[in-house]
Amino acid sequence: MDTQLLTYIFVGVSFALYISIAIWSRASSTNEFYIAGKGVHPVANGMATAADWMSAASFISMAGLIAFLGKDGSVYLMGWTGGYVLLALLLAPYLRKFGQYTVPDFIGTRYYSNAARLVAVICLIFVSFTYVAGQMRGVGIVFSRFLEVDINLGVIIGMCIVFFYAVLGGMKGITYTQVAQYCVLIFAYLVPAIFISILMTGNPIPQLGFGDTLVNSDVFLLDKLDEVTTELGFNAYTENTKSNIDIFCITAALMFGTAGLPHVIVRFFTVPKVSDARKSAGYALIFIAILYSTAPAVSAFARMNFIDSVQEVQYKEAPSWFKNWENIGLIAWKDKNNDELIQYSSGNALEGVKPNFEDGRGISGERLVKNNADLTSTNEVYIDRDIMVLANPEIAKLPGWVIALVAAGALAAALSTAAGLLLVISASISHDLLKKTFMPQITEKQELFYARCSAAVAIFIAGLFGIYPPGFVAQVVAFAFGLAAATIFPALLLGIFYKRLNKEGAIAGMLSGLVVTSTYIINYKFININMNSADNWFLGISPEGFGFIGMIINFIVALFVSYFFSKPPDDVYHMIDKIREP
Amino acid sequence: MNNNYWCSNLKIVSILLAIWFLVSFGFGIILSDFLDQFQIAGFKLGFWFAQQGSIYFFVLLIFIYIYLMNKLDKKHKDNLEKES
Numbered sequence: 197m198d199t200q201l202l203t204y205i206f207v208g209v210s211f212a213l214y215i216s217i218a219i220w221s222r223a224s225s226t227n228e229f230y231i232a233g234k235g236v237h238p239v240a241n242g243m244a245t246a247a248d249w250m251s252a253a254s255f256i257s258m259a260g261l262i263a264f265l266g267k268d269g270s271v272y273l274m275g276w277t278g279g280y281v282l283l284a285l286l287l288a289p290y291l292r293k294f295g296q297y298t299v300p301d302f303i304g305t306r307y308y309s310n311a312a313r314l315v316a317v318i319c320l321i322f323v324s325f326t327y328v329a330g331q332m333r334g335v336g337i338v339f340s341r342f343l344e345v346d347i348n349l350g351v352i353i354g355m356c357i358v359f360f361y362a363v364l365g366g367m368k369g370i371t372y373t374q375v376a377q378y379c380v381l382i383f384a385y386l387v388p389a390i391f392i393s394i395l396m397t398g399n400p401i402p403q404l405g406f407g408d409t410l411v412n413s414d415v416f417l418l419d420k421l422d423e424v425t426t427e428l429g430f431n432a433y434t435e436n437t438k439s440n441i442d443i444f445c446i447t448a449a450l451m452f453g454t455a456g457l458p459h460v461i462v463r464f465f466t467v468p469k470v471s472d473a474r475k476s477a478g479y480a481l482i483f484i485a486i487l488y489s490t491a492p493a494v495s496a497f498a499r500m501n502f503i504d505s506v507q508e509v510q511y512k513e514a515p516s517w518f519k520n521w522e523n524i525g526l527i528a529w530k531d532k533n534n535d536e537l538i539q540y541s542s543g544n545a546l547e548g549v550k551p552n553f554e555d556g557r558g559i560s561g562e563r564l565v566k567n568n569a570d571l572t573s574t575n576e577v578y579i580d581r582d583i584m585v586l587a588n589p590e591i592a593k594l595p596g597w598v599i600a601l602v603a604a605g606a607l608a609a610a611l612s613t614a615a616g617l618l619l620v621i622s623a624s625i626s627h628d629l630l631k632k633t634f635m636p637q638i639t640e641k642q643e644l645f646y647a648r649c650s651a652a653v654a655i656f657i658a659g660l661f662g663i664y665p666p667g668f669v670a671q672v673v674a675f676a677f678g679l680a681a682a683t684i685f686p687a688l689l690l691g692i693f694y695k696r697l698n699k700e701g702a703i704a705g706m707l708s709g710l711v712v713t714s715t716y717i718i719n720y721k722f723i724n725i726n727m728n729s730a731d732n733w734f735l736g737i738s739p740e741g742f743g744f745i746g747m748i749i750n751f752i753v754a755l756f757v758s759y760f761f762s763k764p765p766d767d768v769y770h771m772i773d774k775i776r777e778p
Numbered sequence: 779m780n781n782n783y784w785c786s787n788l789k790i791v792s793i794l795l796a797i798w799f800l801v802s803f804g805f806g807i808i809l810s811d812f813l814d815q816f817q818i819a820g821f822k823l824g825f826w827f828a829q830q831g832s833i834y835f836f837v838l839l840i841f842i843y844i845y846l847m848n849k850l851d852k853k854h855k856d857n858l859e860k861e862s
Contacts, residue, residue: 262829418825474844778850
């Protein structure tokens with residue numbers, strides 16, 4: 197059977213599975229819709245959390261990013277796992293003990309103020325939509341490359357599936373679908389990694405394989421990779437290029453941001469007991485660590501394989517994956533020295549970096565681009581980093597069913613995250629905005645109805661983002677984490693560990709974190725884009741890492757302002773005492 | 779009355795977070811270049827902590843926390859029962 201047909205079968209079967217799970221686990225009350233009736237087993241919840249957390253970015257983009265960043269890529273590995281330690285130790289058990297539906301619920305109650313609740317809702321909706329947009333683009337890429345349907349049609353199919361199980365099933369449906377999606381995605385991630393590890397090093401465990409020697413030689417893979425990358429004018433693979441302070445701040449922003457992401461926190465509201473919330477966080481991290489510890493191995497293999505299979509190869513003889521990805525515009529080649537060979541090295545291939553294709557083919561058969569060649573380097577290849585994981589099985593010449601499996605896995609990763617986020621958005625609108633703020637008289641049935649409506653609207657908006665992808669998706673990811681770190685995390689942490697913090701302090705803290713972080717990021721990412729370099733940054737900290745500074749400012753402002761206003765009322769003290777009890 | 783419980787909790791959390799900081803920000807970032815002079819198989823040690831080791835320690839830390847807190851919860855419950 198050809199790869200195309202296999203892909204249709206794998207994707208079709210996995211979709212049928214998700215839909216049947218959704219029908220089986222429909223939600224019938226707000227309790228089930230928001231937090232799955234608090235009846236989810238910690239292991240199942242851990243898997244669901246892991247699927248929810250590992251998005252299209254983790255599955256598709258991360259290993260590719262690390263492949264090109266080398267050791268600098270560690271910020272994502274540490275940043276996106278280390279946050280779970282903070283969650284498990286500092287937030288999850290207490291928020292579960294508090295026992296409400298949403299994150300703004302906690303902030304609104306703890307700071308006895310609807311203004312605080314509103315600030316939290318705004319941050320939450322912004323963070324969540326940023327994320328959803330990225331997922332829908334991931335769905336579009338997979339559909340267009342592997343199923344050869346139009347990107348727009350792919351997004352619409354994805355929307356229908358998510359709509360079906362998120363609107364019907366609520367948190368309960370989503371949780372059980374995510375358990376299935378986790379199994380699909382982790383299997384799809386590990387199988388090619390193990391294959392490639394055996395092919396390259398003879399070691400079946402990728403985590404050990406990339407520290408092993410290459411097959412038929414006694415040179416270590418990483419040493420060889422260092423040698424090859426320096427030869428081509430890149431930095432050595434296992435060395436940093438960013439400054440230590442920048443790496444420190446980016447890692448910190450990602451960690452504290454992770455711990456402040458509402459769609460992750462809300463997972464710990466779904467388990468039966470406080471001790472289960474701790475266990476859930478532990479299981480979630482194990483399930484996440486399986487993928488995250490494999491990713492750097494995949495990166496090293498991919499970088500090595502990529503260089504091996506294209507360097508000094510005649511374009512006419514180039515492997516078919518190279519041409520397939522060129523056809524959908526994610527690879528471009530400009531023959532600078534007219535020798536018909538592909539040369540890959542450091543620097544940009546094209547002026548303006550991204551290729552702007554025109555009709556027609558060049559002498560070797562390559563797609564023509566409107567861009568002029570960037571003559572400051574000899575590099576002839578433009579490659580979008582997002583394609584490495586998807587292209588990896590083809591680059592390593594693995595059988596068709598592995599390629600089909602990766603397509604199904606990538607869709608599982610994108611859909612599970614999108615569904616989790618949409619639920620958080622709909623809960624914060626129907627519960628926090630309508631029920632708790634503007635329309636307190638509505639019944640539970642009406643609230644459930646509004647929850648479903650807002651989920652539907654949110655899916656529609658997310659789909660629009662997928663069909664008309666805003667150019668700023670990549671830039672705003674830094675924003676999502678930065679804001680979560682600078683606004684939500686400090687408010688939750690101080691809310692639990694510092695009783696004396698009053699509403700004035702908390703609101704001032706959140707607002708100052710929000711303003712400082714967004715000003716810095718907007719300035720460098722949108723207004724003064726050409727100023728975005730280490731020389732101009734505050735203390736050499738990039739916009740990606742500035743959320744950490746925003747968080748420190750939030751803490752200082754909150755404690756300082758709090759000092760000048762009266763302490764919180766007695767019932768807040770009682771509430772904090774209660775959540776601190778086991 | 780639950781002051782003891784809360785203090786022990788804070789102690790556990792701060793010790794574990796100190797280790798958390800050491801293995802990630804310490805070994806993986808600040809001391810990473812220094813540790814790179816040691817090599818285990820094909821891995822430079824600093825590189826290994828940054829891309830592998832820190833993640834394993836994170837998992838371990840959460841499970842130690844779960845174990846210690848379950849023990850503490852149980853002790854706390856026994857104490858409450860004795861009082862009443």
